Amino acid sequence: MNLLNDIIHRPFPLPSKKYIMRQTWRNLLFLHWPIPIEKLRPHIPSALQIDTFNGSAWLGIILFVIDGIFPFGVSSLSLTPRFPEINVRTYVKCNGKPGIYFMSIDVGNWASLKIAKKWYRLPYHSAEISFRKEGQTFHCQSRRKGYEHTPIVFKSKYVPISGVYFPKEGTLDHWLTERYCLFSSHNGINIYCGEIHHRPWPLQKAEIELGINTLFTPYQFDLSGVNPIAHFSTGVDSLMWNIKKIQI
Secondary structure (H helix, E strand, C coil): CCHHHCCCCCCCCCCCCCCCEEEEEEEEEEEEEEECHHHHHHHCCCCCEECCECCEEEEEEEEEEEEEEEECCCCCCCCCCCEEEEEEEEEEEECCEEEEEEEEEEECCHHHHHHHHHHHCCCEEEEEEEEEEECCEEEEEEEECCCCCCCCEEEEEEEECCCCECCCCCCHHHHHHCCCEEEECCCCCCCEEEEEEECCCCEEEEEEEEEEECCCHHHCCCCCCCCCEEEEEEEEEEEECCCEECCC
């Protein structure tokens, strides 16, 4: 089925213009922690409202492999080889529309660092990331470049432990994962929106062994005593539209 024909699950209509690229996302780990709004607020542009579930804001680490980036009209030739990405994100609203706000994105891919960082105005960082699968277990280790004195490191292994399910609307699992746009800002004032489309996430519960995580260090978040909610997904194909400045 054509992705553009599968839209019944979307919370708002598809953009009117053509998408600019298709991306393939695979073997995702979703980790989420509840966090008080007041701790998160200083790190989010004031024009964005922090989205909450049952009164709590949520902070996520999402680890996955981008298996291909295909410009519109090109179905088989990826712009880049496959590469892993780790992002720290939270959830916001702008003009009533719910979406994702990225606080950091660690990659080792040159094109993402040099092109997507400026194009989408997203907080990309250069990192050395290793990712492998042994049996049913996924292993990942990342170290951000240029932070030798205060290392920004993430090390974990994870394995899916349940059958595949599609979360129901109104549940926390659905709220955390079913997001169809991103918001960004390069100066904290101008806000930009990038529309996204994909089929609903096929989720599995996951077991996680978190070895090292200092991705929250730049924000002085201490969540060491809180166990994250962990999900796994084999992945989806996604469509992305050009970013646009929005009026607040």
